[in-house]
Amino acid sequence: MGYSGFVIIARSGETRLDELACVDDLFVSVTDDVRAGGWRIGFLGPVDDTSPDALAADLALETAAPAIALSVFDSDCAFATAADPAGAAVAFYLDEEMVRELVEDDDEFEPLNGRAVAGLLAWSAKAGLVADPDRLAAALEESPGPSGAGIEGLAEALGIAELRD
Amino acid sequence: MFRKYRWTGLLVDGLDDPSDRPDTGVASLKVSGRPGGRCRALTGAILCRLVNALLRHFVELIGPDLAAAGFVRRGPVFRYFDPVGNGIALDIQRTTALYGEVEFFINVGVLLAPHLRHYFGPDDPSRDAMPHHSVWRHRLVATDDTAEMSDHTFSLSSPADGDRAAAIVLGWLRENLPRLKSWLGDFDAMFAAIDEDRERSARAREEQLTSGWKPGRWPDGRWSEGIIRVFAYAERGDVDAVRAETASWDDSGPDSLAAGALALADQRRTERKG
Numbered sequence: 001m002g003y004s005g006f007v008i009i010a011r012s013g014e015t016r017l018d019e020l021a022c023v024d025d026l027f028v029s030v031t032d033d034v035r036a037g038g039w040r041i042g043f044l045g046p047v048d049d050t051s052p053d054a055l056a057a058d059l060a061l062e063t064a065a066p067a068i069a070l071s072v073f074d075s076d077c078a079f080a081t082a083a084d085p086a087g088a089a090v091a092f093y094l095d096e097e098m099v100r101e102l103v104e105d106d107d108e109f110e111p112l113n114g115r116a117v118a119g120l121l122a123w124s125a126k127a128g129l130v131a132d133p134d135r136l137a138a139a140l141e142e143s144p145g146p147s148g149a150g151i152e153g154l155a156e157a158l159g160i161a162e163l164r165d
Numbered sequence: 166m167f168r169k170y171r172w173t174g175l176l177v178d179g180l181d182d183p184s185d186r187p188d189t190g191v192a193s194l195k196v197s198g199r200p201g202g203r204c205r206a207l208t209g210a211i212l213c214r215l216v217n218a219l220l221r222h223f224v225e226l227i228g229p230d231l232a233a234a235g236f237v238r239r240g241p242v243f244r245y246f247d248p249v250g251n252g253i254a255l256d257i258q259r260t261t262a263l264y265g266e267v268e269f270f271i272n273v274g275v276l277l278a279p280h281l282r283h284y285f286g287p288d289d290p291s292r293d294a295m296p297h298h299s300v301w302r303h304r305l306v307a308t309d310d311t312a313e314m315s316d317h318t319f320s321l322s323s324p325a326d327g328d329r330a331a332a333i334v335l336g337w338l339r340e341n342l343p344r345l346k347s348w349l350g351d352f353d354a355m356f357a358a359i360d361e362d363r364e365r366s367a368r369a370r371e372e373q374l375t376s377g378w379k380p381g382r383w384p385d386g387r388w389s390e391g392i393i394r395v396f397a398y399a400e401r402g403d404v405d406a407v408r409a410e411t412a413s414w415d416d417s418g419p420d421s422l423a424a425g426a427l428a429l430a431d432q433r434r435t436e437r438k439g
Contacts, residue, residue, distance in 0.1 A: 016292070018240050027220055027241040027257060029295075046259070049217035 002075025002146050006044040008055065009155055011065040011127065017042035022058035026050060033152075036161040037129075041151065047071075053091070056083035066127040070094065075146045077102065082123045090119030094150055095143040113140045120158065129159030219321040220267045224257070226331035227338075231255070234342060239292060241269075246291050250278035251349040253342075254296050260318065267321045271307075271334055273386075274299025275345055279396050283425040300393050301348070301355075303386035305337055341385065352397040359388050395426045402434035 006028075008017060017023050017040050018030040026049050033041040050058075052069040059067035060083040070080040077098035083089040093099045096113045103109040117137050124131035135157035142150040156162070228238060236243040241259065246252035254274045262268035274296030281290040284298050296302050307319040307330065319330045348355045362384035369382045391410065398406035407430040411423035418424065 024240060025221075026217075027224065027259070029240050029242065046261075049220075 003043075003072055003144070003148070004046060004074050005072060006047045006050075006052075006055065007070045007072055007078070007144070007148065007151050008042045008044065008059060009068040009070075009151075009160065010040060010042070010059045010063050011038045011067070012040055012063050013038040016040075020059065020062050022055065022062050033148075034163050035155065036163050039155070039160045041148075041155060041160075043148065052079055052081040053083075053089060056081040056089065057087070059083070060085045066123050070144070070151065072144045072151075073102070076143050078144050078151070082120055084123060084126050088123075090116055090123055092116035092120065092140060094140060094154065096140070098143060116140065124158045127159075131159045132157050217267070219324065219327055220257075220259075220269075222324050223267075223319075223321060223327040223330055226327060227334050230335055230338065234338070237291075242295065244291060244294060245346075246276075247349045249350060250281060250290065252276040252278075252281075252291070252294060253345050253349075254294050254299065256296050262320070265322055269319050270317055271305040271319065272296040273303050273305065273345075275301040275348055277393065277396055278350075279399065279426070279429055280392060280422075283422050300389045301345075301386050305334060307333065309333060352393065352400070355388075355393055356397075359390055359393075362386070362388065392422070395423075396429070399426045399430040400433060402430055402437050404430045404434055406430075 008023070010017060010020070012020060016030070017032050018028075023030060023042070023044070026044065026047050028044045028047055031043045033043075035041060047055075050069075052071050055069035056067050059069060064085050066082065066084040068080060068082045070078040072078045072094075076095065078094040079091075079099070080094060081089050081091050092112050096111065100106070100109050100111075117133065117140065120136060121131050121133060136154075139150070139154040139157040142153055144150040224238070228243075231238070231243045231245075234245065236245045236253075236255070238244075241257040243255040244252055245254075252275075254272075254276060256272045256274075258270045258272055260268050260270060272295075276290070276294050276298060277300045280300060281294055281298060284290070285293065290298070304317050306315045306317060308314070308316045319333075321327050321330060344358070348358060365382075365384045369384075372382060395407055395410045398410060404427065407423075407426050411417065411426060414421070414423045416423065
């Protein structure tokens with residue numbers, strides 16, 4: 001069984017993600033992966049107290065920077081939202097085909113990724129990042145993966161680089 | 166594979182159908198949102214936030230007493246540290262619950278400063294130490310003395326459940342926290358407590374054999390006696406004793422606990438000579 005739980009991407013600078021009020025409110029232990037430019041990727045584990053929409057909006061407001069929240073299911077796919085402090089939001093999936101398979105009734109499935117790339121490119125620009133459109137489109141088709149490699153790939157496609165010594 | 170987890174995994178996102186859930190008194194709440202699954206996800210989020218309020222209520226009940234005792238909360242973990250880095254961690258460990266409920270365990274651990282340095286190196290353990298890093302650990306019993314069968318799962322589906330859970334936790338802390346604090350930085354106190362617990366276990370075993378299960382008569386917690394002994398030797402600078410004690414340990418590599426204890430013993434011996 002893979003990872004099921006929330007993952008967040010936020011620019012909190014030197015502040016650990018678990019020091020953010022909106023994360024503290026969830027009563028979770030967070031593992032931070034520090035990236036360049038004050039960005040952090042945090043693995044929160046299972047959370048049933050919020051949604052990607054709500055958490056991304058809360059993160060963006062608190063950090064005053066664009067943020068992303070993903071709800072990962074069994075490492076196979078993720079329901080995600082990228083939000084910015086002005087209140088704009090882009091909903092997307094990691095591995096939309098897997099989500100379609102999960103939602104048994106196709107009438108209930110809402111395709112998102114077709115229009116998400118443009119929104120995520122705008123999100124990236126608002127964050128002062130330089131995204132790679134082709135890499136981003138490819139990243140959305142990937143699963144999160146058991147170690148979160150798909151999420152790291154998404155972050156890098158959005159212009160969030162690894163921290164170099 | 167996915168069907169199997171549909172009601173446990175996707176519940177995380179509130180994508181399940183509220184009409185399939187038991188009536189919890191909050192299931193009638195609706196919010197508008199985008200059509201399809203995302204709308205239903207929003208509905209689930211609102212319902213779940215009410216569930217989270219139960220946990221928050223519980224935390225607010227135990228928080229003041231723990232803060233007064235010197236504990237600092239980070240996420241689900243309350244931690245207390247003495248000036249040299251020995252400490253106590255109390256973790257609220259969430260577990261899968263039925264819809265409309267919050268379920269968790271309360272784990273407590275006594276932390277030994279040099280043992281934490283093995284896990285955290287130069288990093289500050291006061292932000293991340295957990296009960297599983299401890300040399301004494303205990304999972305609180307969630308039932309009171311009137312229960313036929315003891316259970317470790319605290320289950321909240323109403324504020325009254327939170328009140329009851331908080332009363333159990335605060336009662337346990339009132340009874341045990343002074344004892345736990347007395348062990349910090351005092352190896353002799355820990356060894357005396359280990360001996361007491363061993364005697365109590367022997368008595369409990371006899372009672373159990375003669376008169377059936379006696380909940381609550383066994384000592385709380387499990388000791389990592391070998392680790393405590395090794396660090397007691399190390400703090401005294403007794404390199405030979407550390408080497409002898411750790412000789413049978415499986416892991417003796419350069420990053421192992423045994424190597425760390427040996428390095429500490431060597432350091433203390435040098436300091437004493439200096």
